[in-house]
Amino acid sequence: MKSSLERRRKKPEWPAFTNIDEYKTTSSQVYIIKERCKECEWCIIYCPEQILEKSDEINAKGYHHPKLIDGKSFEDCAECHFCELICPEFAIYVVKQDDERGNNDE
Numbered sequence: 001m002k003s004s005l006e007r008r009r010k011k012p013e014w015p016a017f018t019n020i021d022e023y024k025t026t027s028s029q030v031y032i033i034k035e036r037c038k039e040c041e042w043c044i045i046y047c048p049e050q051i052l053e054k055s056d057e058i059n060a061k062g063y064h065h066p067k068l069i070d071g072k073s074f075e076d077c078a079e080c081h082f083c084e085l086i087c088p089e090f091a092i093y094v095v096k097q098d099d100e101r102g103n104n105d106e
């Protein structure tokens with residue numbers, strides 16, 4: 001039997017005019033500010049490429065933050081920034097690898 005997350009986790013139906021593959025690059029990276037996450041799972045559910053999952057780790061508030069699914073790579077990210085836009089806690093963002101704003105210290 002599928003878990004509630006698996007049931008909700010079908011690929012979203014994007015408008016016909018949106019061809020996500022056109023925007024795909026191999027230069028983006030997803031950064032997660034773990035301590036801000038409240039485990040709402042929106043980024044996981046609505047990522048069109050389905051590359052995120054809940055981590056086994058918990059942050060100081062006791063929430064499981066998202067992580068990249070094992071076997072996926074940042075090359076699978078469509079760089080659509082949707083996770084960034086939908087996150088109510090501003091806990092996830094995407095930058096191009098050559099953009100100096102990106103750091104993974106948090």
Ligand code: SF4
Nearest residue numbers: 047077078080081083
């Ligand atoms: S930018 Fe975010 S929502 Fe879009 S494909 Fe990458 S991880 Fe998924």
Ligand code: SF4
Nearest residue numbers: 037038040041043087
């Ligand atoms: S959308 Fe934001 S708060 Fe919700 S699980 Fe993802 S990172 Fe955490």
